[in-house]
Amino acid sequence: AKASGRSNFHWFTTAMLQQTEEKLALGTALRRAIESSELTIVYQPEISLRDGRIVGMEALVRWSSPRHGEVSPDRFIPVAEETGLILTLGEWVLHSACRECVALQRTAGRNLRLAVNVSPRQFQQKDLPQLLQRVLTESGLPAHCMELEITEGMLMQSPEESAEVLRELRRLGIAIVVDDFGTGYSSLAYLTRFPIDKIKIDRSFVRDIANDAADAAVVNAIIAMARSLDIRVIAEGVETEEQEQYLLDRGCDEVQGFRYSPGVRAEDFARLLEPPRAA
Ligand code: C2E
């Protein structure tokens, strides 16, 4: 037992070493990617259930690496977060997405909201409000069109500081969205303690909404609670008409998912927008 324990240990450290090396390689490649435009942004529409119109878009970063192929953000965002590259990457996403959103608003002839994901390290960045203000001014995106997506965990890490940052962002006119809602373990009481404008129900609850009584109960409770607190609700990962109908019946405000469109490049997003009405 001892010997096998030791060999397990040996195997374990080797595996960890490989993982570390892989991360280092990915980190180095990512640094280059940021400088050499291997990164792009796709936009996934957010749709109002009231009238079926596109009301906004979520910016999702994509990395096409000559060496590593298409790398999923679920893989490289954590590496960017660990290495600190996330600050450079995040700033690039903000600038690019705001600029493209302004162009799409012109095409649409109306305001569209832009949702941008921020990671824990970005959220803790001392000058985040100043950075956002600068990006809004430079791009010309109205502050009330910008939504920042954060997670429950980020709020609970240091509630006092978080509340202060959120209040500052709200003063700028930026909306706060709690992403992956329902997956954290925090108390729901925080919804009343932080200035939150919108919650995004995690797609793990949406998947079996029509068949799984427990998931349905969670979704019903989230929507009812949000409505009574005057917080908007969007459901992500909507793939079927059945899921859409369920959410519509419960009074969910917005939906997002492959039923409508995956994330697409700005040029293709423009084609999803109905042409502006003739003057
Ligand atoms: P997320 O913020 O929860 O983004 C939603 C993810 O669900 C996206 O994956 C999207 O493509 C996928 N999705 C959308 N509709 C459906 C659907 O109907 N069914 C299913 N099964 N999936 C759907 P993606 O683009 O791979 O992004 C993964 C995660 O990476 C995001 O999760 C977000 O946490 C992170 N991420 C992406 N872009 C950025 C960014 O610019 N900055 C930061 N900090 N994180 C980002």
Ligand code: CA
């Ligand atoms: Ca998100």
Ligand code: CA
């Ligand atoms: Ca999400």
Ligand code: CA
């Ligand atoms: Ca997620």
